[in-house]
Amino acid sequence: MINARNLVRRFSLKHETVEAVRGVDIDVAPGEVVAFLGPNGAGKSTTLRMLTTLLPPSDGTAIVAGHDVRREPQEVRKRIGHIGQGNGSMDGLQVREELYTQGRFYGLDRRTSWARTSELLEQLDLAEQASRDVARLSGGQRRRLDVAMGLIHRPGLVFLDEPTTGLDPQSRANLLDHIRWLREEQDITVVLTTHYLDEADAVAERVIVIDHGQIIADGTPDQLKSKVSGDLVTVTLAEPESVDAAAEVVSRIPTAHEIESRGDVVRFRTERGDAVMPELVRALDGPGLTLRGTNVQRPTLDDVFLTLTGRSLRDDE
Template identity: 55%
Template sequence: MAIISTAGLARTFQSRSGPVQAVRGIDLTVREGEILGFLGPNGAGKTTTLRMLTTLLEPTGGAATVAGHDLATDPAGVRRTCGYVAQSGGVDPQITVREELVTQGRLYRLPKTEAVERAGELARDLDLAELLDRRCAALSGGQRRRLDIAMALTHRPKVLFLDEPTTGLDPGSRADLWDLVRRLRDAYGTTVFLTTHYLDEADALSDRLVIVDRGVVVAEGTPSALKLEYGGSLDASLQDTFLAITGRRAAPADQAPVAV
């Protein structure tokens, strides 16, 4: 069953030199309960697409539904059913983890008692229980990312959008976050829409990949199927597959480029 569906989704920005087509027409379907890896070079339109699907940016063309809610006619319904973790995160460094989680619950109009209970649940589920009274400024990069995800899960969304979630993390923290993403899908049935530059991450996590370039979908399928089609063998490097599809080499894991 499709939980995300788009048809010709597009976004054009106006600049001093004229219109810029960041997304030229994205057609995709995401099945309920899958982890979708959304890949592409810098400027391919990944973050713009994600921001449209989360109602942060209005499309200039096409249509989409998220969890049965139309992007154009029911944006409030979309927001109720999705969670979003941006590249830069959004925690307040001056308050504690507990205060951040409770505040997030209150912003979703949970009664205070329920917001406190939900904060405790999320802290246990995301290994933050021992950090509840620590100021957010004192968290490590991996701990801060887990808090970002906990905040996005406050309202129990059906779809979780993660935009470059492991950029800047050390290898151990990246591995921990991969385990968390798998657990969200396996234990709670959460659909995860993941944008990433890291091909090892996409290969390890994704049930299916969609590769975009210059604002359009250029390939999609399981990692194994794409490697077989473009790389020549099941164990061919996904980096080589990406290069064969886009003609451009993906960013190495020690870089943190800004996506568009």
């Protein structure tokens, strides 16, 4: 679906040239759901814009949906859906009217465009708002209209740029359900950008981490997390004074490292935290240490980002 080689995008700002994207290679196979994850200003949106023909690359090539973005932008546009960060619909138009018109822009005949409009209004829960002015929709509804507009011509590949930014938690969850639906029921390849870790984790089968205009990691969320050295195990003791004894027991587990004790809690990292746990509980039982609780936490994508860059993604929020 996508084959990009050495994509570069430079911007001239006053007297200096800024390289927003510095030599990115991306391959996306049909049927994948890929998230570009990175902090604001990392170059994810710029990369996306080059793939959707909105921005010509300064260097490199990209074949999207079978066509070169530079040589045949029209062919690429016919085959992809793009849902941008803003409101794609025009104030003053009714929901139904706008959706139908968008279909006409892709060359659908009148009847097909009306049929597709009705179908999408149902699928994106906008049927009740069909004759409302788009300016009077809620944030979540307007976003769903944008998604509907991006799907009107049945593209095989859809791009979403920061799709949930500015939505309330409920609308956000709803939109993420629709993104999953694209993949599962509509068989559409999806590429999205996000700076929310949980979002990438929740919908993407593959995450491409972008920082300072370069790809710094690429894999399934699980593969990326395995780059972090193990799960985080937390043991909470009934009596704070037994913390040191508990830490001593923990240190005898061969795979345990980064052991930390504070208050009534002992924390450490280990591979396969879930498998280590039964053995640990027995070992703590021996000297008669009483547990109040245990917790095994798989690494998060934030841990991944921290490991890769030394910075937390949450820093800029």
